[in-house]
Amino acid sequence: MAEPDRPFSFRGRSMAARDGETLLAALSRDRLPLLRRSLQYHRPQGPFCGIGHCAGCLVRVNGRPNVRACRHELGPGDVISTENAWPSPDWDLLGAIGILAPRGVDSLHGLRRPAFATPLYQRLVRRLAGTGEPPTEEAARAIAAPALERAAEVVIVGGGDAGRAVATALAARGVRPLVLERTLRSTPIVGADFVPATTAVFLPPPSEAGDPRFTLLAFREPGQGMRVTARSVVLATGGYDSSLLFRGNDRPGVLSADAALSLTSDSRRPPFRRAVLVGGGARAAEVLERCGNDVEAVVAPGEIRPAVVGAANELAIPLYPRSLLLGVRGRRRVRSVQLKSRGGGASTTIGCDAVILAHRRVPHAQLFFQAGASMEWRSDPGAYAPKVRPDGVTSVPGLYAAGSVAGLAARDLAGHAQGIADAIGGNGSSNAPTFAPLLDERPNELLGYYRELLRTRGHGRWTACACVDVLVSEVEKAVRSGYRGIEVIKRYTSLGTGICQGRYCLPDALLVLSLLEDRPPFEVGYITQRPPVVPTPLAALASLPSPSAEVVP
Numbered sequence: 001m002a003e004p005d006r007p008f009s010f011r012g013r014s015m016a017a018r019d020g021e022t023l024l025a026a027l028s029r030d031r032l033p034l035l036r037r038s039l040q041y042h043r044p045q046g047p048f049c050g051i052g053h054c055a056g057c058l059v060r061v062n063g064r065p066n067v068r069a070c071r072h073e074l075g076p077g078d079v080i081s082t083e084n085a086w087p088s089p090d091w092d093l094l095g096a097i098g099i100l101a102p103r104g105v106d107s108l109h110g111l112r113r114p115a116f117a118t119p120l121y122q123r124l125v126r127r128l129a130g131t132g133e134p135p136t137e138e139a140a141r142a143i144a145a146p147a148l149e150r151a152a153e154v155v156i157v158g159g160g161d162a163g164r165a166v167a168t169a170l171a172a173r174g175v176r177p178l179v180l181e182r183t184l185r186s187t188p189i190v191g192a193d194f195v196p197a198t199t200a201v202f203l204p205p206p207s208e209a210g211d212p213r214f215t216l217l218a219f220r221e222p223g224q225g226m227r228v229t230a231r232s233v234v235l236a237t238g239g240y241d242s243s244l245l246f247r248g249n250d251r252p253g254v255l256s257a258d259a260a261l262s263l264t265s266d267s268r269r270p271p272f273r274r275a276v277l278v279g280g281g282a283r284a285a286e287v288l289e290r291c292g293n294d295v296e297a298v299v300a301p302g303e304i305r306p307a308v309v310g311a312a313n314e315l316a317i318p319l320y321p322r323s324l325l326l327g328v329r330g331r332r333r334v335r336s337v338q339l340k341s342r343g344g345g346a347s348t349t350i351g352c353d354a355v356i357l358a359h360r361r362v363p364h365a366q367l368f369f370q371a372g373a374s375m376e377w378r379s380d381p382g383a384y385a386p387k388v389r390p391d392g393v394t395s396v397p398g399l400y401a402a403g404s405v406a407g408l409a410a411r412d413l414a415g416h417a418q419g420i421a422d423a424i425g426g427n428g429s430s431n432a433p434t435f436a437p438l439l440d441e442r443p444n445e446l447l448g449y450y451r452e453l454l455r456t457r458g459h460g461r462w463t464a465c466a467c468v469d470v471l472v473s474e475v476e477k478a479v480r481s482g483y484r485g486i487e488v489i490k491r492y493t494s495l496g497t498g499i500c501q502g503r504y505c506l507p508d509a510l511l512v513l514s515l516l517e518d519r520p521p522f523e524v525g526y527i528t529q530r531p532p533v534v535p536t537p538l539a540a541l542a543s544l545p546s547p548s549a550e551v552v553p
Contacts, residue, residue: 004016004017004018004021004026005018005019006018006019006021006074006075006076007076007077008023008026008074008075008076008077008078008079008080009077009078009079009080010027010080010081011080011081011082011088015027017074020073020185021073021074022069022070022071022072022073022074022184023059023061023067023069023070023072023073023074023078023080024047024050024057024068024069024070024072024263025070025263025268026074027069028047028263028271029268029271030271031253031271031272031333031353032046032047032252032253032255032271032272032333032354033046033047033252034046034089034090034252034332034333035047035056035057035058035059035069035082035089036055036056036057036058036059036082036083036084036085036089037084037085037089037092037094037095038250038463038466038469039084039131039467039468039469039498040097040468040469041095041097041098041469042084042085042092042094042095042097042098043095043098043250043251043463043469044089044092044095044251044252044331044332044333045250045251045252045466046251046252046253046254046255046333047069047070047252047255047259048243048250048254048255048256048259048466048504049070049240049241049255049256049258049259049500049503049504050070050255050256050258050259050260050261050262050263051070051182051240051258051259051262052068052070052071052182052199053240053499053500053503053504053534053535054466054467054499054500054503054504055131055466055467055498055499055500056250056466057069057070058083058084058131058132058499059080059081059082059083060080060081060082060083060132060133061078061079061080062078062079062138062139062142063079063135063136063138063139064135064136064139064142064143064222065083065131065132065133065134065135066083066131066132067221067222068221070259070262071184071221072221073184083131083132083133084131084132090332142222143222143223143537143539144223144539144543145223145224145225145539145543146543147225147543147544148224148225148226148227148543149226149227149228149229150178150218150226150227150228150229151228151229151230152176152177152178152193152228152229152230153175153176153177153230153231153232154170154175154177154178154230154231154232154233154234154424155177155178155179155180155200155214155216155228155230155232155233155234156177156178156179156180156192156233156234156236156402157180157200157216157233157234157235157236157237157367158179158180158181158182158234158235158236158237158238158402158403159179159180159181159183159186159189159194159196159236160181160236160238160403161403161413162236162238162402162403162404162405162408162413162416162417163179163181163234163236163402163403164179164189165402165403165413165414165416165417166234166236166392166400166402166417166420166421167179167189167191167192168189168190168191168417169417169418169420169421170191170192170421170424170425171189171190171191171192172191172421173421173425174425175421175424175425176191176192176193177192177193177234178192178193178195178228178230179192179193179194179195180195180198180199180200180216180218180228181194181195181196181197181198182197182198182199183196183197184196184197185197195218197220197221198218198219198220198226199218199219199220199221199534199536200216200217200218200219200228200367201216201217201367201370201531201532201533201534201536202214202215202216202217202367202370202371202531203215203216203217203227203531212231212397212398213229213230213231214229214230214231214232214233214398214399215227215228215229216228216229216230216233217532217536217540217541217544219536219537219540220540221537221540222537222539223537223539223540223542223543224540224543225539225540225541225542225543225544227544231398232398232399232400232424233398233399233400234392234400234401234402234420234424235367235368235386235399235400235401235402235405236401236402236403236405237363237364237365237367237405238363238364238403238404238405239361239362239363239364239404239405240256240258240361240362240364240503241256241257241258241283241357241358241360241361242256242357242359242360242361242362242381242383242504242507242508243256243357243466243504243505243507243508244278244325244357244359244360244508245450245453245459245462245463245464245472245508245512246325246326246327246328246453246462247326247327247328247338247458247459247461247462248327248328248329248330248334249327249328249462249463249466250463250466251328251330251332251333251334252332252333252334253272253328253330253333253334253353253354253355254328254334254354254355254357255354255355255356255357256356256357256358257279257283257284257286257287257356257357257358257361260272260275260287260290260291260354260356260358261286261287261290261291264290264291269294270290270291270294271354272291272294272352272353272354272356273294273353274294274296274351274352274353274354275291275294275295275296275352275353275354275355275356276295276296276297276298276299276337276350276352276354276355276356277295277297277298277299277356277358278299278300278301278325278355278356278357278358278359279298279300279308279356279357279358279359279360280298280300280301280302280303280304280305280308280321280359281305281308281358281359282305282307283358283359283361284298284300284304284308284358284359285305285307285308285311286358287356287358288308288311288312288315288317289311291356292311292312292315292317293315295312295315295317295356296317296350296351296352297317297318297319297320297350297352298312298317298318298319298320299320299323299325299337299339300319300320300321300322300323300359301322301323301324301325301342301359301445301446301449302321302322302445302449303321303322304319304321320339320341320348322341322342322343323339323340323341323342324339324340324341324342324449324452324453324456325337325338325339325355326338326339326340326347326453326456327462328355329349333353334352334353334354334355335351335352335353336349336350336351336352337349337350337352337355342449342452343452360381360382360446360507361381361404362381362382362383362507363378363381363383363384363385363386363404363405363407364405364503365383365384365385365386365405366501366503366529366533366534367533368385368386368394368399368401368405369384369526369529369533370529370530370531370533371394371396371399372396373386373387373394373395373396373399374386374387374394374395375387375526377520377521377522378407379443379444380444380445381444381507382444382445382446382447382507382510382511382521383507383510384522384526385405385406385407386401386405386406388401388406388407390416390419391416391419391420391422391423392406392416392419392420392423393423400420400423400424402416402417402420403416444511444521446508446511447511447514447515447521450508450511450512450515451515454512454515454516459472460472460473460476461473464493464495464505464508464509464512465493465494465495465496465498465505465509466498466504466505467497467498467499467500467504467505468494468495468497468498470493470494470495470505472512474493474495475489475493475495475509475512475513475516476516478492478493479513479516479517484517485513485524485525486506486509486510486513486524486525486526486527487525487526487527487528489509489513490502490527495509496509496527499535501529501533501534501535502527506526506527510524510526
């Protein structure tokens with residue numbers, strides 16, 4: 001492994017990174033860092049997702065606020081500082097709010113009396129909810145980027161296995177697609193225009209009465225915006241590892257399998273030494289293969305599959321199937337976890353320094369919602385996904401779904417990709433049918449799990465939405481007050497309105513509301529997905545070209 005050769009400063013301390021290493025990777029060589037505090041109660045928070053969607057690794061870089069450490073490749077001389085904590089994330093005086101208001105702060109109805117104290121309340125709320133100071137003048141100038149515009153016959157959003165298979169199939173038909181991939185460094189695709197480190201959202205999807213072309217905003221951080229138009233769009237956005245409700249689920253050291261795998265390689269040990277792995281399926285097996293020597297125990301809400309059992313036995317890792325994860329202990333980072341066998345069994349405490357959530361992988365379907373595609377509830381994994389024909393056609397003309405987001409396994413990709421290419425190149429996009437949602441009424445495994453957890457004493461103080469500090473008790477109170485459905489609950493409690501746009505709180509909230517409202521999860525609904533559905537820098541929006549800007553072929 002190459003020695004670190006890119007010097008940078010982190011909170012006044014000199015450090016160094018390797019070429020191509022992200023800031024989060026550089027800070028996580030020994031253990032996951034504590035980088036910020038939660039918005040309302042100022043609890044310690046650490047990196048969770050590792051793929052650029054959560055708020056756990058926001059820092060200030062060279063005077064620019066709210067930079068995701070997992071998406072920033074360090075340059076020589078970068079100056080990094082933390083935000084949203086005083087004097088530091090390790091010792092934040094505003095963390096006393098959690099002690100002074102153990103049942104939560106009612107920022108919607110409270111903080112009104114006495115009237116003379118209103119200005120003080122407002123200053124306090126603004127300080128609690130702040131995510132950093134505005135950028136310096138020098139940083140703002142550095143963000144400026146030239147306007148770009150691209151036009152393509154087909155745009156593929158996602159350059160993983162599914163996106164590459166579709167691009168290859170299209171190239172064989174003589175169609176050169178434009179592939180937009182979020183990963184910072186990826187291998188180009190023969191026969192396609194490949195743009196890495198780029199995120200895309202619709203601006204907006206085409207309407208029946210308007211221009212049949214799709215318009216997307218593609219941006220590269222910090223502020224490179226690009227307007228893209230296309231006749232057809234293939235979404236190969238894949239899935240992501242979801243969160244789980246338990247005490248302290250937002251503590252530094254609780255991370256998704258996405259983060260654990262992204263921070264581990266053949267030449268790099270993971271940022272933990274005694275992790276508890278939560279999950280008993282294929283994703284847990286993948287984590288064991290990469291990080292097994294640093295896993296202390298495997299815990300699963302349900303059964304543990306044979307592949308995981310075999311891998312754990314080879315490494316002499318104890319297994320805890322059908323167990324409730326009650327919580328973690330440790331104020332500023334994970335020290336241990338508390339388990340309890342489902343059905344009223346005895347509790348167990350396991351010492352650890354991390355909790356890896358690999359129990360539930362859900363489709364990355366936000367762009368389908370934004371495009372107005374017909375969606376369906378899938379009991380496994382307990383989430384909404386687009387209604388898709390075998391050839392990838394969705395209910396929106398010209399919009400296709402590929403890979404796991406369409407419910408396809410990796411072994412089916414070749415035929416699936418060929419079907420999409422045939423549909424685009426042969427029949428065209430105008431014949432796409434209108435689908436009615438087909439709702440899966442089978443019970444989700446986690447429904448029974450959460451039914452038991454909601455009987456646990458003290459569960460009301462668990463965090464239901466880490467981005468904006470919504471507690472489970474606030475969700476329960478809203479339901480008792482007569483509010484029903486996820487959209488109404490979102491408006492009442494702010495759940496799902498944070499930086500991740502509900503990616504990590506909504507999958508569990510749908511199941512919990514199903515239990516509280518005593519109706520199937522698909523009747524609970526879903527929140528309105530308003531553009532942009534991913535965090536988008538204002539600089540990228542400002543850099544959008546005017547209609548007269550030159551189109552890059």
